[in-house]
Amino acid sequence: MMVNMKQPHPLINSTDEIRIYSEKQAAEFLCMSRRTLQNMRRDGGGPAFVKISERRVGYTLSALRTWVSSRSVRSTADATVRFGGAA
Numbered sequence: 001m002m003v004n005m006k007q008p009h010p011l012i013n014s015t016d017e018i019r020i021y022s023e024k025q026a027a028e029f030l031c032m033s034r035r036t037l038q039n040m041r042r043d044g045g046g047p048a049f050v051k052i053s054e055r056r057v058g059y060t061l062s063a064l065r066t067w068v069s070s071r072s073v074r075s076t077a078d079a080t081v082r083f084g085g086a087a
Contacts, residue, residue: 020050020058029064 026047027034040046041057047067049057073079 018060019062020060021055022051023059026059026064030068 021029023034023037030047031039037046040048047059048063052058068070069075071083
């Protein structure tokens with residue numbers, strides 16, 4: 001799905017921090033596939049999530065923003081040191 005960059009993403013302007021967003025919405029917000037988000041959740045490397053039921057998870061906006069902020073780096077060298085591998 002292509003995101004129209006002229007329109008702000010609906011999650012960015014949300015003031016409702018406790019609303020729970022679907023896996024699909026979270027993946028779109030993070031500009032990644034649902035599968036990547038699932039793999040990160042399995043491996044413990046993604047944003048904190050809410051287990052809604054046996055087969056369903058969700059994400060709060062504050063958890064998504066916190067995770068994005070925690071991944072901020074100033075250089076590719078910094079990224080390599082913090083996250084391993086090539087930046």
